[in-house]
Amino acid sequence: MANYVEVASLERLPPGRGTVVTIEGKDIGLFNVDGVICAIANSCRHQGLSLGTSQLDGKIVTCRGHGWKYDVTTGSTLSSPGYGVPAYPVRVVEGKIMVAIDETLNPAV
Numbered sequence: 001m002a003n004y005v006e007v008a009s010l011e012r013l014p015p016g017r018g019t020v021v022t023i024e025g026k027d028i029g030l031f032n033v034d035g036v037i038c039a040i041a042n043s044c045r046h047q048g049l050s051l052g053t054s055q056l057d058g059k060i061v062t063c064r065g066h067g068w069k070y071d072v073t074t075g076s077t078l079s080s081p082g083y084g085v086p087a088y089p090v091r092v093v094e095g096k097i098m099v100a101i102d103e104t105l106n107p108a109v
Contacts, residue, residue, distance in 0.1 A: 002089055002100035010095045013037065018061060018072075020052035023101050028052070028088065030097065031072045033059045037092055038072040039099045041085035045077070051085070075106050082106075 007021040008030065018031040020042050027042035029052030038059070042052045049065040051072075060078065062069050069078040075087035087105040091098045 002103045004089075004091055004098035004100045006096050006098050008097045010037070010092055010097055013097065016056060018052045018054065018056045020050060021099070023099060026101055028099060028101065029061070029072070030090075030099070031056055031059075031061065033072060036073075037090045037097050039088040039090050040070065040072055040075045043085065044068055044070075045083070045085060075104075 005023050013019055013032045015032045015034055018029055021028050021030050029040050029042040031038045042050055044051055044063040046068050047065050049063055051061050054064045055062045059071055059073050060069050061072050070084055076084040089100045089103055
């Protein structure tokens with residue numbers, strides 16, 4: 001069973017934006033895609049730059065380093081589906097964003 005941890009308030013993350021939170025020493029990129037909150041590992045597979053602080057367009061975040069694109073709903077890169085970063089389950093409860101890093105939505109990554 002997933003262990004959800006409160007990481008931010010929903011009002012802190014408006015639609016179309018990303019941010020970075022730290023859970024148990026792991027940096028997580030947190031994104032609001034039209035009201036749906038998504039969480040992925042924050043480090044780009046290419047050079048390790050922050051994804052949470054990179055440009056979000058719809059459900060696609062583009063790493064500010066060399067332009068690698070990730071689907072924030074799955075963690076997969078656009079160029080190679082199934083290759084990417086871990087994506088984590090998210091719940092929003094009473095305006096509080098909660099993420100479980102002890103489970104991934106894409107265990108093959």
